[in-house]
Amino acid sequence: MMTGYPTELIAVTALGCGWLLIGLLALARPHSVSWVARGLFPLGALAGIVLTGLALAALHHSAQTLVLPLGLPQLPLHLRLDALSAVFLLLIGATSAGISMFAAGYFRTGEGTAPGLLALQYHLFLASMLFVVLADDAFSFMIAWESMALSSYFLVTSQHRIAEIRRAGFLYLLMAHLGAVGILLCFGVLQGGSWQFSFAALRAAHLTPLWASIAFFLALLGFGTKAGLVPLHVWLPEAHPAAPSPVSALMSGVMLEIAVYGLLRVSLDLLHAQVWWWGLAALGLGLLTALYGVMFAAVQTDMKRLLAYSSIENIGIIFLGFGLTVVFQAFRMPVLAALALAATLYHCLNHAFAKSLLFLGTGSVLHATGERNFGRLGGLIHRMPWVAWLVLAGTLAIAGLPPLNGFVSEWLLLQSFLFTPTIPHDFINMLLPLGAAGLVLAAALSGYVMVKFYGIVFLGQPREARLAQARDCGRLERLGLLWLAAGCVFLGLIPVQMLALFSRVTEELLGASLGTLSQHWWLLAPLSAQRASYSPVAFMFSIVAFVALTLLTVRLLYHGRVRRAAPWGCGGSSLTPRMQDTSEGFGQPIRQIFEPFFRLQRELPTPLERAPHYRVQVEDRFWFWLYAPAAALVQRIARLASVVQQGRISVYLLYSFLTLMALLVLVL
Amino acid sequence: MAPLPLQIINLCAALMLLLSFAMLSQRRVLTLVDLFALQGLVLSISIGVVAWNTGQPHLYYSAGLTFVLKVVALPLILHRLIRRLDARWESETLLNIPTTLMAGLLLVMFSFALAQPISELATTLTRGTLGIALAVVMLAFLMMITRRKAVTQVVGFLAMENGLFFAATSATYGMPMVVELGVALDVLVGTVILGIFFFHIREQFDSLDLSHMESLKED
Numbered sequence: 041m042m043t044g045y046p047t048e049l050i051a052v053t054a055l056g057c058g059w060l061l062i063g064l065l066a067l068a069r070p071h072s073v074s075w076v077a078r079g080l081f082p083l084g085a086l087a088g089i090v091l092t093g094l095a096l097a098a099l100h101h102s103a104q105t106l107v108l109p110l111g112l113p114q115l116p117l118h119l120r121l122d123a124l125s126a127v128f129l130l131l132i133g134a135t136s137a138g139i140s141m142f143a144a145g146y147f148r149t150g151e152g153t154a155p156g157l158l159a160l161q162y163h164l165f166l167a168s169m170l171f172v173v174l175a176d177d178a179f180s181f182m183i184a185w186e187s188m189a190l191s192s193y194f195l196v197t198s199q200h201r202i203a204e205i206r207r208a209g210f211l212y213l214l215m216a217h218l219g220a221v222g223i224l225l226c227f228g229v230l231q232g233g234s235w236q237f238s239f240a241a242l243r244a245a246h247l248t249p250l251w252a253s254i255a256f257f258l259a260l261l262g263f264g265t266k267a268g269l270v271p272l273h274v275w276l277p278e279a280h281p282a283a284p285s286p287v288s289a290l291m292s293g294v295m296l297e298i299a300v301y302g303l304l305r306v307s308l309d310l311l312h313a314q315v316w317w318w319g320l321a322a323l324g325l326g327l328l329t330a331l332y333g334v335m336f337a338a339v340q341t342d343m344k345r346l347l348a349y350s351s352i353e354n355i356g357i358i359f360l361g362f363g364l365t366v367v368f369q370a371f372r373m374p375v376l377a378a379l380a381l382a383a384t385l386y387h388c389l390n391h392a393f394a395k396s397l398l399f400l401g402t403g404s405v406l407h408a409t410g411e412r413n414f415g416r417l418g419g420l421i422h423r424m425p426w427v428a429w430l431v432l433a434g435t436l437a438i439a440g441l442p443p444l445n446g447f448v449s450e451w452l453l454l455q456s457f458l459f460t461p462t463i464p465h466d467f468i469n470m471l472l473p474l475g476a477a478g479l480v481l482a483a484a485l486s487g488y489v490m491v492k493f494y495g496i497v498f499l500g501q502p503r504e505a506r507l508a509q510a511r512d513c514g515r516l517e518r519l520g521l522l523w524l525a526a527g528c529v530f531l532g533l534i535p536v537q538m539l540a541l542f543s544r545v546t547e548e549l550l551g552a553s554l555g556t557l558s559q560h561w562w563l564l565a566p567l568s569a570q571r572a573s574y575s576p577v578a579f580m581f582s583i584v585a586f587v588a589l590t591l592l593t594v595r596l597l598y599h600g601r602v603r604r605a606a607p608w609g610c611g612g613s614s615l616t617p618r619m620q621d622t623s624e625g626f627g628q629p630i631r632q633i634f635e636p637f638f639r640l641q642r643e644l645p646t647p648l649e650r651a652p653h654y655r656v657q658v659e660d661r662f663w664f665w666l667y668a669p670a671a672a673l674v675q676r677i678a679r680l681a682s683v684v685q686q687g688r689i690s691v692y693l694l695y696s697f698l699t700l701m702a703l704l705v706l707v708l
Numbered sequence: 709m710a711p712l713p714l715q716i717i718n719l720c721a722a723l724m725l726l727l728s729f730a731m732l733s734q735r736r737v738l739t740l741v742d743l744f745a746l747q748g749l750v751l752s753i754s755i756g757v758v759a760w761n762t763g764q765p766h767l768y769y770s771a772g773l774t775f776v777l778k779v780v781a782l783p784l785i786l787h788r789l790i791r792r793l794d795a796r797w798e799s800e801t802l803l804n805i806p807t808t809l810m811a812g813l814l815l816v817m818f819s820f821a822l823a824q825p826i827s828e829l830a831t832t833l834t835r836g837t838l839g840i841a842l843a844v845v846m847l848a849f850l851m852m853i854t855r856r857k858a859v860t861q862v863v864g865f866l867a868m869e870n871g872l873f874f875a876a877t878s879a880t881y882g883m884p885m886v887v888e889l890g891v892a893l894d895v896l897v898g899t900v901i902l903g904i905f906f907f908h909i910r911e912q913f914d915s916l917d918l919s920h921m922e923s924l925k926e927d
Contacts, residue, residue, distance in 0.1 A: 687922040689861070690802055693853045700849070704822055 046104035048094050049121040049174070052129060053106065055091050056170040059084060063163035070156025073148060080159055081144035082516070084166065088140060091133030091170070098126040099541050103548070105176060112179075118238050120176035123544040124309065127385055128173045128301045134527060135293050135392045136166055142400045142520025143286035145513065146407070152199035158284075161198075165191040165290065169298050178227040178237040185223065185302075189216040189266075192295060195287040196279050208278040215265050215275040222262030223302070229255040230310055242310045252311055256318050259306040260325075266299035267355045270329040271662040277336075280348035281412070285403020288344060292351045293396030297388045300358055307366065308381075308549045316370035320468065323363025327475055330356025330482040335637055337489045338630040339658045341623050343402045343412045346493055347395065350438060353486055354391040358384055360479060361453050365550075367468065368456075374552030376459050379566055382542040382554055383452035389538075390437060390445040390531060397434035397524040398493075401427050404517060405497060408510040414492075414623035419502040419607065423510040426518050428498045433525040437532070439490040440483045443580040445531035448564070450483050451574060452535075455566050485630070492626045500607050501617040533576050535564045624656060631658070639664065713761040717878075720754035721837040724874060725816070728847040731867060732812050733805050737796050737859055741786045744863050744870075748778030751870050755877050766885045767877070773892055774873065782866060782899055786859070789903050795859050795916050803854045812847050819843040826879065837878040844871030858909055858916045862902050869895055 062080050069075045098104070103122035110117045121129075143162070147155050168191060171184035193216065197209035231237060232245035247255065265272040280288045307318070333352030340346035361384030368377035404427045405420060406412055421428040437446040457476035463469055502508060513521070531538065543554040554566070565573035609615040631638065639659040645652030684695070727747040734740045752775040759767030790796060801808065823839035845868050852864035869891070876883045883891075906916060913920040 687924060689918045689921060690853050690856070693849070697846075697849050697853060701818070 046106050046121065048098040048101065049104040049106050049119060051094050052091065052098070052121060052170070052174065053108075053119060055087055055094070056167045056174070058087055059163040059167040059170070062087070063160035063167075066156040066159035066163075068156075070154045073155050076155040076159045077144050077147045078516075080163075081140050081147075084163055085137045085140035085144065085520075088133045088135075088137030088166075092130055092137065093133075095126045095129035095133055096541075098129070099123055099544055111183075115177075115179055117180045118176035118240075119171075119174045119180070120239065121174060123548045124301070124304060125173045127389075127542065127545055128298065129170065131297055131389050131392050132166070132169055132173065132294055135396050135524070136290065138393075138520045138523035138527070139286050139289050139293070139396055139400065140520070141523060142289075142403070142517050145516030145518075145520070146284070146286055146400075146403060152201065153194075158195070158198055161191045161194045162287070162290075165195060165295075169294060172298055173301060176239045178231075178239070178242070181302075182220070182224060182227070186220060188295065188298070189213075189220065192287070192291055196283045196291075198284055198287070199282070205282040208275075208282040212275045212279040215272065219262045219265030219272075219299075222258050222265065224262075226255050226258035226262055226306065229258060230306070239305075239310060243312075247311070249315065253315065253318065256307055256311060256315075257321075259303055260322065263299045263303040263306070264325070264359075267296050267303070267359070268329075268352045269325055269355065269359060270332045270352070271666055273329065273333070273352045274660065274663060274667060276352055277340075277345045277348040277660075280351070280399075281342060281344040285344075285399055285406060288347075289396035289399035289403075292348065292399055293392040296351060296355055297358075297392050300355070300362070300384075300388055303362065304381075304384075304549075307362075308369075314366055314370040316367050316465070316468065319363045319366030319368075319370060320471070321363070322359055322366060323472075323475055326356045326359030326361075326363055327478045327482075328356070329353070329359060331478060331485075332356070332637070334482050334485040334489060335630060335634050336658070336660070338485060338492065339624075339627040339638065341414050343405065343414065343417075343493070343497065344399070346414075346489065347398055347402060350398075350486065350489060351391070351395055353482060354387070354395065354438070357450070357453065357479065357482065358387050358391070360475065361387060361456075364453070364456055364460075364472075364475075367460075367463070367472075369550055371463050371465065373459075373462070374550050375554075376456060376462075377550050378543070378546035378552040378554050379452065379459075380456040381546050381550060382539055383449050383456055385542050385545060386445075386452060386531075386535075386538060387449035390449050390528070393524050393527040393531065394434045394437035394444075394446060397521060397528065398431060398438065400517070400521055400524070401431035401434065404513040404521075405510075408513070409507055411504075411507075414496045416504045417497045417502075417507065418500045418617065418620065419498070419507065420510060421498040423502075423507065424498075424512045426512050427521065430518075430521040430525040431498070432494065433528050435490040435494045437528040439487040441487070442574075443529075443532050443576040443583065445528050448532055448535045448574070448576065450479070452566060454479065455572055458572075488630070492623060496621075496623050496626065500620045501615070503617045503620070533580065535574070535576060539564070539566075631656075637661065713757050716757050717754050717837060720750050720757070721840040721874070721878075723750045724754075724844055724870070725840050725847075728844050728867065728871075729809065729812060731863070732808055732847055732851050735797065735801070735805070737790055737857070737863075738787065740860065740863055741783050741790070744786075744867055745779050745783040747867065747870055748774060748782075751874055752779065754874070758877055758881060762881055764881060767881065769885065770873075770877075770888050773888065777892055777896065778866070778870065781896070785899060785903065786863070789906065790859060793859070793906055793910060793916065795857060801854050802856065808850065808854050812850055815846040815850060816843040819846055838875060841871055841875035841878050844868075844874060847871075856917050856919055858902075858906055858918055861918070862899060866895065866899070 062084050066076045066080050098121050103120060106119045108117040108119065147158065165188060168184045168188040172181060172188060175181035175184050193209055193213050196212055197205055199205050200209070227237065227242070229251055230242045230245060230247070232247050232251070234241055234245055260269075261272070268276040280292060283291060330353050333349045333354075333356055337346050337349035337353060340349060361380050364380040365377050365384060368374075368380055402412070404424065405417065408424060409417065409420075411417055433444065437444040440446040440450045454476060457472065457479065460472040461469055463472070539554050547553045563573055563575045605611050606615050608620060631640070639661050641657040641659065643653070643655040645654055686692070724747055727743055727750065731740055731743045731747070734743060752771045755767055755771040755774060759765075759771060803811070819842035820839040823842050827836060827838050848864045848867035848871055851867070852861050855861060855864065910916055
């Protein structure tokens with residue numbers, strides 16, 4: 041056990057600089073794909089794996105700090121590596137390793153920004169996320185945070201010749217700035233009059249409950265914007281489809297989680313005064329986000345937009361867990377708070393793996409077919425078996441099916457919800473079961489969404505003739521997908537060990553450990569085995585056994601009598617691809633049930649039309665409730681300003697003259 | 709009876725104010741430049757007197773610099789520019805001359821009121837002239853506001869700079885040498901650049917009348 045010398049922290053810092061160096065090296069031959077993609081991206085992936093190992097090592101040590109004499113005078117960079125940082129470093133390292141490996145095979149010539157520049161932005165993005173997690177004072181945090189936002193903006197707009205992508209990028213940049221302002225103000229409130237901005241000073245500052253609440257809600261605004269909390273989510277479904285797939289994967293899988301890190305850091309570490317209604321607010325917003333996201337995901341017709349809305353849903357679940365943590369902590373129930381926090385962290389990790397996997401799979405499909413629209417895909421499992429089977433792991437994980445990882449975190453979260461009746465507050469007692477019900481609804485609907493995603497794209501018959509030319513992805517891409525899919529399975533099988541790791545975070549932040557989890561390494565039983573327990577290994581073995589038995593039976597009984605027919609054709613062959621269920625058709629029940637939430641525009645054909653067409657467009661109500669009025673207001677204010685804009689030089693001179701006079705009178 | 713140097717300085721201050729009013733009422737551009745040169749001469753004399761009185765060598769440089777720049781170089785440049793551009797007459801002013809002069813009078817009163825508290829704080833011999841220096845700045849500003857031709861605007865800008873120099877010498881016995889050199893260079897370069905702009909403006913609008921530039925406004 042090392043306590044004095046910050047070995048891991050130095051190594052992690054060096055690794056971050058290594059990523060920067062890789063980015064700079066890419067500029068040496070910016071137009072050479074073989075140098076940038078085949079040479080540097082695998083190196084970045086290797087650094088990701090090393091980072092994973094370092095984070096695991098750091099989780100077993102106490103917090104390490106380091107002060108680097110860089111930056112402004114008297115403002116050195118403070119770095120700190122504690123258990124919370126280590127968990128998120130683990131997330132960054134492990135996920136980015138798979139994504140970088142995939143990107144090595146993915147990037148090709150002639151797509152927008154030169155590959156070298158793309159690699160620089162990509163590795164700058166990675167390094168700045170790493171430094172966000174390490175930062176131990178407000179200044180270095182903001183610097184890393186902003187360089188994260190800027191580098192991802194340039195990555196999103198890498199195909200900047202397309203006007204739509206430029207618009208999406210602008211929206212993203214605007215929202216990123218809004219969030220950054222919130223965070224900046226939050227730090228300003230947190231210092232509480234001491235004007236010291238190291239996190240140690242912020243931790244020590246004493247705030248009145250009012251100011252603490254203001255700080256909390258500013259943090260919720262700032263980090264919620266980045267994470268995609270409803271109603272600040274509008275940039276996600278625009279920016280994710282615009283970005284190249286590895287970038288979408290990185291943004292959705294890692295950057296959103298980094299925003300959650302920021303919120304956890306500020307609200308659980310820097311702000312100690314815990315107020316129960318903060319938790320309730322976060323919980324309510326999280327629930328709204330989860331339901332809203334999954335409903336919109338169900339009616340999308342674009343693969344990446346669907347995944348973006350699914351990310352919003354998962355962020356909602358994460359915020360739900362965070363809110364529950366705060367509620368438990370406010371009522372002095374640290375063990376339950378620790379359980380909720382562990383579930384939250386677990387879900388972050390799971391979402392990172394599964395969602396990156398799905399985005400990368402989408403990228404492979406896009407490269408193979410040039411198509412993102414569900415209406416023109418289908419039957420790809422025969423053409424792209426590697427992608428199809430690996431993506432299946434991701435869809436099952438997102439859908440929350442055992443024995444994969446998504447199930448464990450959602451189950452743990454539900455378990456912690458089941459303890460809410462012990463909260464000594466009647467109102468919350470009545471309210472929280474509704475939250476649990478909402479969570480279950482969201483989880484079930486996300487299963488529906490994933491069936492739609494997988495079924496339409498990979499199963500059935502190809503909807504277009506040219507899909508027959510689709511090729512499976514290359515070897516490097518396969519490796520990246522395999523790493524992430526293996527992560528999904530692996531994280532699902534070792535919940536006891538993972539909770540032991542998260543227990544270090546809960547000890548540090550909440551002062552309670554999840555120590556008495558289980559007597560057996562294979563049986564997950566939070567708090568007490570009498571209430572509920574789950575054994576993923578047993579689950580997996582029984583599933584494997586059932587599948588093997590079924591296959592065997594089929595082979596034995598029907599040997600030599602297998603006849604291939606078109607999928608969903610019921611054995612006949614009269615089914616054409618156009619008769620299959622479409623994505624619109626599949627989403628129709630959801631559209632019908634939750635109609636008040638959508639803004640629908642339908643065009644129905646009349647019976648007399650020769651070439652009937654049907655069009656339905658689903659729009660986000662928040663766009664019209666919140667964003668359009670805000671934009672109109674800004675326009676109106678801008679027009680007010682143009683009144684003083686006369687265009688006559690003498691008038692301008694008069695303005696400065698009057699200003700001068702006013703200032704002179706004021707000063708003297 | 710005040711000592712002789714102070715009397716000379718007060719006289720110079722009065723002359724500068726008078727010249728400012730003369731510039732404000734002058735519509736012939738070439739005469740305006742001559743008045744500006746005269747103001748520069750008065751300024752350099754007053755700086756010289758202050759230098760002689762206080763024995764500060766750097767003020768001599770300052771006086772010399774002012775003389776070279778504002779009495780010789782800039783008027784020469786402006787004369788040549790005006791001849792080349794054929795812009796001898798100021799067109800109609802925005803405000804008629806008597807009204808402008810009345811506004812100027814009010815400005816002088818305003819600047820004296822402003823200078824009162826500063827003068828009491830200052831310890832220099834020349835503190836009484838601070839009000840006049842401020843008035844010179846304001847009158848030059850007023851000239852820039854009321855005139856339409858680009859050349860007049862430049863003269864107004866330079867006259868304002870005269871006032872600032874005078875304020876600096878009267879309040880604190882001049883700015884540090886580095887600042888003065890910098891300002892002098894700025895003024896010279898500014899005039900040259902504005903001269904280039906004149907040609908471009910005339911090429912674009914066939915006139916140096918700035919009211920044409922209103923069409924550049926975006927609606």
